Structures are given as C-alpha cells and as structure tokens.
Amino acid sequence: MAATTSAPPTGYGLRKRIREWITYLAMSALAIFFLFPIVFMLVSSVKNSETQVLADMSNLYAFVPRGDLGLQNYRDVFGQLEFGRLVVNSTFIMVLTVLVGLLVNSLIAYALARLRFKGRDFLLGIVVALIIVPFEAVAVPLLLLVNRLPWFGGASTWLDSYQVQIIPFIADAFSIFLFYQFFINIPKDLEEAALVDGASLFRIYWNIILPLSRPIFATVAILQALAAWNRFMWPLMVTRGIAARPLTVGMQSFFGQDPRLWGDLMAFASMITIPVLIIFLLFQKWFVQSVASTGIKG
C-alpha cells in the first residue's frame, strides 16, 4: 500500500493513516463481538465428541475445530427426531405465506394507489391504523377463535395445522403500506397507454405494475420470509405435536429434553441458521435495502 503513495507521508497523511488504522481496529473488535457466537456454534457442531465440546467450551479452543471432527451431531439430529419433517413444515409455511402474501397485499395496495373508488381514503386510513396493532395483542383471542374454526374435510379446529400458521399472516398492513408507497411513485403514463389499448385492470397490474415493482416485491418477500422462518410464539401456541410444528418450536422442545447434548444442539441450531446465512450472503444488498425501507414507516 505504501508503494502507491509516491510522496512521503506529510503530517496530514500520517494522521489520516493512523485514523484509518484505529478505525479498522475498532471495526475488527466489533466484528469479533458480532461473530463469535456464530463461529462458536458452527465449530462446536462439527466436534463429534461431546466430551470435546464440553472441554473446549471455556477457552479459545471453542473456536478451533480440533479433535474428532465430522457430521456425527448432524446425523444424531436427523436420527433422533423427525428433523426432516420440521424442515418441510417450516419451508412449506414460509413459502406459502410469502407467495400468497405478496399477491394479496400488492393487489389491495394497487387498488389504493391507482384506482378511484368511494371509500378509498377511508380504507387507506384503516390500513395505516392497523399497522399499530401488534399481532401479540390479539394472539390469545385468536387462539380462542382458531381453536373452534372448521376446515375442509370436517376438521373442527385449526390447531396442529398448516393453515393456522399461514392464513393469519398473509394480509399484513405494513406490507400493504410498503407496496402502496412504491406504487404511488410509479409514473402513470404506461398504464394510461395500456388503458387506451383496452387492457383490463388486472392485466395492467400484472404486465405493467409487477415488472416495474421488483424491488418492493423483493423487500416485502425478504421481510415476510424472515418473519415466517423465525416465528416462534404463535406456532408454540398452536402446535401440540410434530405434525405441523416448525423448526423453531422443534428446536425449543429439543432444547428442553434431558440430557442436554450441546454438540447436537449446536448442529440443530446450525442447520436452522446456515440456509438463511447463505441466502443472506447471496442477496445481501436486498436484505439491507429491505431493512432500510422499514425506517420510512410512519
């Protein structure tokens, strides 16, 4: 690096370089703080011997893959409980919630942003007001409601089902608001041209609005997918067995079993985390943009 600077470091240049070094030092120290639990989890998960995991837990060897390494803990997790089932459940619930949610929320947002109809301002006001109502405030009465809700095929309760973890989370006032804000800023010219050509409103939504709105669809999809994948309280309340249980609740119940095998637990935790981390690394810019866009709320 020094080779590229032809002039000898002046007082200003030297001070600048020292400041850079201090910055990097501070940032690296913080990086260690934010990374160590994740590294600790990953390293512990590949130590085959539980004795080794426990021996290393109190010193820097916790971060060193050493001893008998392998995927034994991962095999244990797959073998002991229906881990595959939990993965399928979590994935299915997440994918369906996000896909149907994108359609439902963007459609109403399109109507609010673009179509003229009586009661539009009132409806928009209600949606904005509903952003304030947290799911947590309605969880208990909703439990009472879904406990006695019928479903196709004669079921008289929604407990232990997929739909109880999907349908209540499809419509989301905040997602609607994000779509709405994006749609009102799209120029109208293209739609007007299409209208003159006699295109139906749904066609305009599908062929013009959708392709122009990929960023906001990505944003909402990421926020909703993260929320669905990590959702814990509600599935804890509505799943009594393994049938429709997601990974988070499965992990908590595995954690509650005696004896606690930390190697297995870390393997379980890693398997929930690694897919999300990979997707995050691939689509980093989108993740960051999604979160940044929540800041414009209000």
Add this chain to the structure above:
Amino acid sequence: MMDAAIPKTVPKRSRLTSGRTSEAFMAWIFSAPAIILLIVFLVIPFIMAIGLAFTDQRLIPNPNLPTQFVGLRNFVRMFADEAFRRGLLNNFYFVIVVVPVQTALALFLAILINQKLRGMNFYRTIYFAPVVTSMVVVAIVWTFLYNQDGLINSFLSAISFGALGPYDWLRNTKLVFPAIMVLSIWQGAGFQMVIYLAGLQEIPTDLYEAADVDGANKIQQFFYVTWPQLRNTTIFVVLATTILAFKLFDQVKVMTNGGPQNASMTTMLYVIEQGWGQLKVGYASAVSVVFFLIVLVVSLLQRRFLREERQVE
C-alpha cells in the same frame, strides 16, 4: 340494468365513465382478500380482546360454569399480581437500558461503515448477520455461552485476572435480565445500524463541505451536522426499539421461562402463560389490552414527533 333501459339512440357512454364503475368494482375485488383476512385475523380478535377482558372466559369452557361478565376484576387482579408487575417493570427496565445502548451502538456502527474505506461491505455483513439468525437459535447458543463453566465466565475471569466470576448468569435473579439484554442488543443492533446507514446517506454532502470550510473538526461535524440531520431516524429507531422491547418474548421463553422467581418475567410471557398455559383467555385478554395501550401510546408519540418534524421543514 340501467344500460338496458337507455334508448338505443343515445350514444354509448364513453369508455371513461363506464370504466369508472367497473374500476370501483375491480378495486373492491382486488382489496377483498386482504380486507377479509385483516378483519377475521386482526380486527375481530382485537375486538374480542376488548370484550373478553371483562369476562372470565376460558379456552375450554366448563359447561357447568358459564362465562360471566366480571367487570374490572381482571384488571384489579392483574395489578395485584406480583408476576405481572414484575413483567411490566422488566419491560420498562429493558427499554431504559437497551434502547439507549442499542441505538448508540447502531449509530456508531453505521458511522464506522459509512466511511469511504475498503472492506466496509465485509464489516456490514458481519454486523448484520445476527439479525437474520433466529432468536430461538440465538437464545440457545447464548445459554451455552452463559454456562457456569462457559466462555463468558472464563472471558471475564481472564480480563479481570480471576477477580470476576464465575457467575451463574441465568439462575441469578440479579444477573438474568441483564444477561438477556446483552444478547438482545447483540441480535438487534445490526437492524438499527442499517436504518441509520440509510439516514446517513441521505445527509447532503455539501453540509459537511460547508462545515469543513468553517473549520469544524469531525466531532463538531457530528454534533452540528450529523446528529441534527438524523433526528427523524433517531426518533424512529428509539420508538421502534421501545415497541420491540414491550414485545419481548422468544429469548426469555427459551432461556428461563421467566425465572428464577419471575426475575426475567415479561408482559408477553405473562400473557401467554395465563392465556395459553393456564387457559385463562379472559384474564390474558385483559393483560393484552394493557399491553396494546402501551404500544399505542408509543406509536402515537412516534407519529406525532415525525409529523411535527415534517411541518417544521
């Protein structure tokens, strides 16, 4: 129907006006799925919560003991219950500690990675990684770290030359809640950092250039340019974190379930314990209403502050 009654001689209505009616019709068709879902799964349960709060409704009603209107009994009982008061106090305790610490840390991180230096994306990725990690996972990994023979105790012991610890973090009534705060900050700071980063990037660079010309140093620039320009972002971050603090549930449920002796109880944990654990839906609804009122006050404050700011501009 109307169209049929109009004599054929009248020219057909222009596309614009006939489009207007079908436009309104289509608008309601497009809106219907979301409206129905919001009503059934948000509005109705919300109204139920308010109604049930004044009853002794149970999840599985006893046929011999019909649900009754009990007036304000649930509210009186709630505030007489040590566990509920502990939970509410803990939420405020969490707000007072976590909100300033996490906000300051997030701002500091955002300022660091907003510099035009190499490798900033790399650091941003690392600081943000905990945000995408499930809270249940975070709670379990940190339980391991907080083990009496675990990494955190040996770290403290090492930096204090053996003077500190070992502590039984999660079984000590004084330490359990601060321990939970630390991992909550660890998990949440990256989120706020990104929001601050967006705020920082919106500050016009000529403000800094002008400050440079006036001879302001970096610290003065922070206090006279950056901080005032981030006012809206800070209001948002502070109040959003406050609301999250009142929703505190996942990590506490997994790590301690509110113990020991309710030392880590929270309002939401109490709601779920009463409503789902003990099936007291009426009583838990009353607690939910109190919870909602707190969130409402914070949200209204947020909207009010942000609106005032917009009017000033």
